[in-house]
Amino acid sequence: MTKDFTQLRRLISKNKNFVITTHLIPDGDALGSELAMYSYLKAKKKNVNIINHSVTPDNLLFLDPGKKINVFLHNREKHCKLIDNADIIFILDTNEYARTKTMQKHISESKAKKICIDHHLGTNKKLFDLVISDTNCPATSQILYDFLIKEGKKFITPFVAQALYAGIMTDTGSFRYPRTDEKTFSICADLIKRGADPVYVYDKAYCNVAPGKVKLLSRFINSFSFHFDGKLVVGKVTQKDFCDFHSDVQDVEGFSSFLMNIKKVEAGVVLVELKDTVKMSFRSKGEIKINEFAKIYGGGGHKNAAGATVQKIKLTSLEENVVKQFRKFKSS
Numbered sequence: 378m379t380k381d382f383t384q385l386r387r388l389i390s391k392n393k394n395f396v397i398t399t400h401l402i403p404d405g406d407a408l409g410s411e412l413a414m415y416s417y418l419k420a421k422k423k424n425v426n427i428i429n430h431s432v433t434p435d436n437l438l439f440l441d442p443g444k445k446i447n448v449f450l451h452n453r454e455k456h457c458k459l460i461d462n463a464d465i466i467f468i469l470d471t472n473e474y475a476r477t478k479t480m481q482k483h484i485s486e487s488k489a490k491k492i493c494i495d496h497h498l499g500t501n502k503k504l505f506d507l508v509i510s511d512t513n514c515p516a517t518s519q520i521l522y523d524f525l526i527k528e529g530k531k532f533i534t535p536f537v538a539q540a541l542y543a544g545i546m547t548d549t550g551s552f553r554y555p556r557t558d559e560k561t562f563s564i565c566a567d568l569i570k571r572g573a574d575p576v577y578v579y580d581k582a583y584c585n586v587a588p589g590k591v592k593l594l595s596r597f598i599n600s601f602s603f604h605f606d607g608k609l610v611v612g613k614v615t616q617k618d619f620c621d622f623h624s625d626v627q628d629v630e631g632f633s634s635f636l637m638n639i640k641k642v643e644a645g646v647v648l649v650e651l652k653d654t655v656k657m658s659f660r661s662k663g664e665i666k667i668n669e670f671a672k673i674y675g676g677g678g679h680k681n682a683a684g685a686t687v688q689k690i691k692l693t694s695l696e697e698n699v700v701k702q703f704r705k706f707k708s709s
């Protein structure tokens with residue numbers, strides 16, 4: 378755990394031009410962290426731009442009514458310049474440059490100091506000029522709260538409170554995932570006091586499912602196969618499914634945690650067929666270190682939630698392999 382804010386404060390006060398980014402397909406925590414940091418830096422009279430690889434998912438657009446979030450490829454030339462001229466680049470809610478996809482090369486090559494603020498495992502500190510990491514924290518937004526509240530309560534405006542609340546609510550699966558603790562609730566109580574609206578945030582983030590996604594979910598549920606007396610479940614989404622329901626990979630968000638609702642299931646794997654690759658999502662309950670299992674496929678993540686991307690292969694073959702590997706993994 379590295380959570381010394383002194384150096385962060387010093388680097389912010391010494392510099393003028395900032396770029397903030399996060400991982401592809403940003404979730405509520407990624408966006409909430411970005412918008413909170415953006416507002417803080419603006420209040421500090423800095424030049425600051427948020428630039429992401431992916432467009433903001435529809436259900437999270439409410440977090441950015443002022444349209445402060447830019448998509449890298451929508452104006453590549455301008456965004457490259459901003460990245461080149463930045464003094465500091467914040468990489469939030471991920472510790473891997475590769476997760477910034479099309480931006481990876483430009484960020485790596487920029488002379489800017491790179492600051493990573495994150496709560497995922499496996500941070501290589503050598504890759505950044507400063508790392509603020511707390512893997513016990515359920516959300517990057519909660520780390521940002523810790524920082525901002527120390528900076529001064531005035532920085533937690535109603536807008537910032539709502540962004541951070543949304544980040545914590547979504548990354549904790551609405552306060553039910555491991556690492557949700559008393560502190561999470563007292564922080565959220567404070568954020569509500571400062572203007573976050575829990576009913577509005579939940580409604581916007583979750584009660585907003587497009588019919589296409591529901592149909593995709595029904596196809597996904599139909600694909601389930603159970604193994605080891607129902608302890609492992611594997612679900613699949615194919616290119617044909619996406620095609621049939623005019624949906625895309627963003628609509629798969631939340632599918633993997635859905636597996637964990639099933640009685641007896643202890644581990645779940647979702648296989649999503651993309652154009653050239655297969656995206657694998659892993660979930661587990663309790664002491665099963667599913668990030669160790671994800672390593673078999675070159676991936677990683679948290680103890681109970683991890684991911685990997687593999688070269689395109691028939692989903693049925695990959696599924697067979699998952700079952701075979703899980704048998705070994707279970708007994709190791």
Ligand SMILES: [Mn+2]
Nearest residue numbers: 406470517548
């Ligand atoms: Mn997060």
